Amino acid sequence: MSDDDKARRLAALRACTRILANPPRENLAERLARLVSESADAYDLTGPLDFYGDEDGVVGELERRVAELLGTQAAAYFPSGTMAQQVALRIWAARTGNPLVALHPLAHPEQYERDALKAVSGLRTVHPTRDPRMPSADEVRDLDEPFGTLMLELPLRVAGFVLPTWEELTQTVAAARERDAVVHFDGARLWECAPHFGRSLADIAGLADSVYVSFYKSLGALSGAALAAPADVVAEAKAWRHRYGGQIYQQFPAALSALAGLRNELPRLPSYVAHAALVARALREGLAEGGANWPRTYPDVPHTHEFQVWLPYPEDVLNAAALAQAEERGESLFGRAEFFEPRLPGLSMTEVSVEAGTLAWTEADIRAAAADFARRLPPAA
Known part of the structure; x- marks a missing residue:
């Protein structure tokens, strides 16, 4: 991706009203503010450095x-x-x-x-x-x-x-x-x-x-x-x-953020894992309904809250469809994760990570967005 393409993609993601997985990373000010907010509940900040x-x-x-x-x-x-x-x-x-x-x-x-x-x-x-x-x-x-x-x-x-x-x-x-x-x-x-x-x-x-x-x-x-x-x-x-x-x-910023993660994210992970099964199924079904050729998730039932999505299209075609959906519909299925061709040309994969924001997506939401994404792809051969 050129710098212009990366900037366009980031702008599109930041303008989205909702993102299923892999949202754009925070900027420095946002991350520092969250570190201070979350750390106060995870550790006594009056302690020594x-x-x-x-x-x-x-x-x-x-x-x-x-x-x-x-x-x-x-x-x-x-x-x-x-x-x-x-x-x-x-x-x-x-x-x-x-x-x-x-x-x-x-x-x-x-x-x-x-x-x-x-x-x-x-x-x-x-x-x-x-x-x-x-x-x-x-x-x-x-x-x-x-x-x-x-x-x-x-x-x-x-x-x-x-x-x-x-x-x-x-x-x-x-x-x-x-x-x-x-x-x-x-x-x-x-x-x-x-x-x-x-x-x-x-x-x-x-x-x-x-x-x-x-x-x-x-x-x-x-x-x-x-x-x-x-x-x-x-x-x-x-x-x-x-x-x-x-x-x-000194390593206190990273250590504080780790304690905050143990306090806040660790208890939520089972809910992410449970929701990942619904997300994977809804993505497959929605992509098929929209006409995508041979949509697959691997594993079919994810073992954790992360899994792969496979589609038999070139990576640039899939990434262009993802960008168009973000810009035109104001929502994104795959967020910052890009499709790439790891083994065979024309067979692309991306990874989906189910996190807190994903829980707000219902099965119907995911199917509809996946079908919209698929309709932006070339007709199946």
Whole structure:
């Protein structure tokens, strides 16, 4: 997109009377105002500023809160999930004496971290499966190389925010234990997994030796992450955090926003997950009613509050239709999320994230808007 196209799209979205998913981001003034408003209810703002993440300040409070929620002995705050996860995996490699990490090729370290595990920590990776799902217990058990750590991303975002069943998850973890491996969960979006599994966050985290969670994904914080694990692992992780440059002078804005997210957004996530099933169904039906060719959502019933929408049209055709709908009708289905062609030319996908604003949309609302969107597309072949 050119700068002019981006500006036109943003102006159209800001003028919309309603947006189903992925609304435009706030400007600086709006975000600062919300931070002050929400933080006042989440933490005592008369307390001292944090310095280097001291345990008596807001960062320490956030670490204690995460450990409590996940049922672990301790937690360490990190400025980024990439750093938290690299630290966790290098610790386990040192403790097991095995630098090989078994993980999915669609997992975050393989997709978005520029080979940091190899380049920074000297670790190697192996893939139990290439199918767009979590590896099965048999695939882990039958892996032909000894590995020290099994990393599972819950949910597996690139594959469609997909999760296994609880039985499948416990069996896969057990298979790793049979191989004398430790288990680490990439739980960047762990917060919204509880409804699918029908288990508490502590029950889910309790299956693993360590868990990473994000604060800006799902919870809407400014940034930041945490690594939750036994106390001795967290103590070592804090030493590595310092070495990696994560011992930042002051982090109170991000920590305050994370506490606000735990207070305000975490309790709402089950309602978002429940509404996502209605949204996905209504989108499929409305797109079909409007004449769209082969509309699909994946999964059909979302496992979390996020899912994929697939349509057999070029990305520029779909993005043009989205812009026209926003400008002419004053509403948007997909907000700032763009369609793109991830695999085959002419087969496009976008991601939908159900959040607070989505709850105001009824099934009839979604079907009508989806049908209007579809009518802006070329006739099906």
